[in-house]
Amino acid sequence: MLKKKITLKHIARELDVSISTVSKALKNSHEISRDTREKIQAFARLYNFKPNNIAISLKNKRTKNIGVIIPDIVHHFFTTVFRGIEHYANDKGYNVIVCVSDESFDKEVINMEMLANGSIDGFIMALSAETQKRNDFNHLREVTGQGIPLVLFDRVTDELECDKVIIDDVEAARIAVSSLIQSGKKRIALFTTESYLNVSAKREQGYLEALKLGGLPVHENLILRLPYQYEDETLSKEFFRDQQFDAVLCVNEIFAVRGMGIAQKQGYRIPEDIAFIGFTDGLLSRYSTPTLTSVAQHGEKMGEMAARMLIEKVEREYDEEDPTNFRTEIIPVSLIERGSTSKNH
Amino acid sequence: MLKKKITLKHIARELDVSISTVSKALKNSHEISRDTREKIQAFARLYNFKPNNIAISLKNKRTKNIGVIIPDIVHHFFTTVFRGIEHYANDKGYNVIVCVSDESFDKEVINMEMLANGSIDGFIMALSAETQKRNDFNHLREVTGQGIPLVLFDRVTDELECDKVIIDDVEAARIAVSSLIQSGKKRIALFTTESYLNVSAKREQGYLEALKLGGLPVHENLILRLPYQYEDETLSKEFFRDQQFDAVLCVNEIFAVRGMGIAQKQGYRIPEDIAFIGFTDGLLSRYSTPTLTSVAQHGEKMGEMAARMLIEKVEREYDEEDPTNFRTEIIPVSLIERGSTSKNH
């Protein structure tokens, strides 16, 4: 019953040939006579021989593993990106090791160190909130300094020279707000997170730019900033109660859906009284009441792109190419229009 | 700038000692004189020496990696379980390699084969839909036959002897339906998936048992079965239009939220006209309108348990213990009551 994994050595012993003969025979080398070749191959098939990945990794100094470090896994956008990474990587024969930083700087550091000691050929990651707040990227420099390729996605930083994949958050927010302006909205609010997160800062910038472009004034009291995982709805309730706006851009779909819930409870009609647009086109956007118009970030494409960039770097590693040739790819967004901005949906 | 990874050999050469001396010194062996020990340790620290995981894996025949194969990653419940696995595993110094089967039998097989060749010490998985449909588990037997520990969670099968972690789906459905009966509901419907999925079969069974227990008759036309990822709402619309029920148990939160949307559009009030209960206590349950009463499956605990069982097996592997001593752990569920069953929420 217990058929332990078989090795070249076993086969060699059993068939009374040398290990290298077995190795060559299994790669169909013409150095080996048809006879022994077939004998060996038959035996190998019979015992279901598969070469040991670890041994091969050690020999090639390539693991065919890529390390993915993300702040959270119970999170629609990140899982979407992950799916893209996983598909592309698998396609190319790579496996994916995932570590979750839980938005913690220390965990991010520990995870990277764990993986950097030979377990992976390269990293794909989105920075933890704490890392962005501290603006400390030495653990990343450490790793790139060792020649390990790194691709950052979504939560990136200008302080680091490496490959990056992002959406144009400024542009995305601008598009969203402009579409509100075009549909006749005059007073547009922003419901967002505290702005040490790169993305929220950029979305705010896009919001401001769109207002300017549309000739609308900026009112600080039309902007509400709450912690990323806020609990207390006091401030948000006030915000919507004192409603002085006819539309609101929300930094993600959770903020949007919570906002819609509050607004509806206070008797506002959506989209007539207040129109909503969110970021992150996930389940909530599709199944909320009303359904939520949302900026789709195409996470899967982002993941594919990140994996592609990483694997290219990894496989080019030992070639002539300039290793400091870093790219930043921008994944286009699209606005998915639904019931929170138009009655027709 | 490019400080390539340093090895024992480098240190040995540099300090003009033997490799084994370096190895011992770094493990603080008292065989080595304080002098050389300190010299070597200082040097190692300076050059940030970390032993190569791959080499250690090869030597120990232990990778400290565990393989997780799940049907889908953009899926609240699975990511929740994954989080539990990841936390526990990381705590114990293990890394997690994730593969996604996309509900495909072939992908599941390929993924397992990729990982089974030395990349991991054991598997944690939930069976793909296709695998359950085909009832073909040879790839799993293959792996366990090689002595690789396997823990199945949620999507399990009786055909396989191995460790398992499940929720009691029968019990869970019974609790949910009983609570509806207790609150005075008389005609309780079931909105579920086609039943080749182990879980939906069990939830249906629990539904039937609860009706019997409550002295309520079973009406086949109160049961609607649709494909797991159905698109067309024709049948569901009919189902709710011809509404002959005052409550409905839904096999997951997506089915529940879609159902609520349809019912509300047709003018029914929730929970007065129809009460809803779903499975999978995720974002949708928390943020739908009304909020959804839901069976929480405590995925994170499930993941922790699975990881614990697996790691115990892995680390006991070479000991005396009976390897055929398989357990099935049942994670208790709880009913999270919200607005879809009671006005007070």
Added chain:
DNA sequence: TTGTACGCGTTATCAT
């Protein structure tokens, strides 16, 4: 056509 020897990086055992 086949086999020997070496190396990947580490550790453990056995000399010296």
Added chain:
DNA sequence: ATGATAACGCGTACAA
């Protein structure tokens, strides 16, 4: 106190 050697499993340059 230190070093040489073998071993983990594989691949390959070189020797026979």
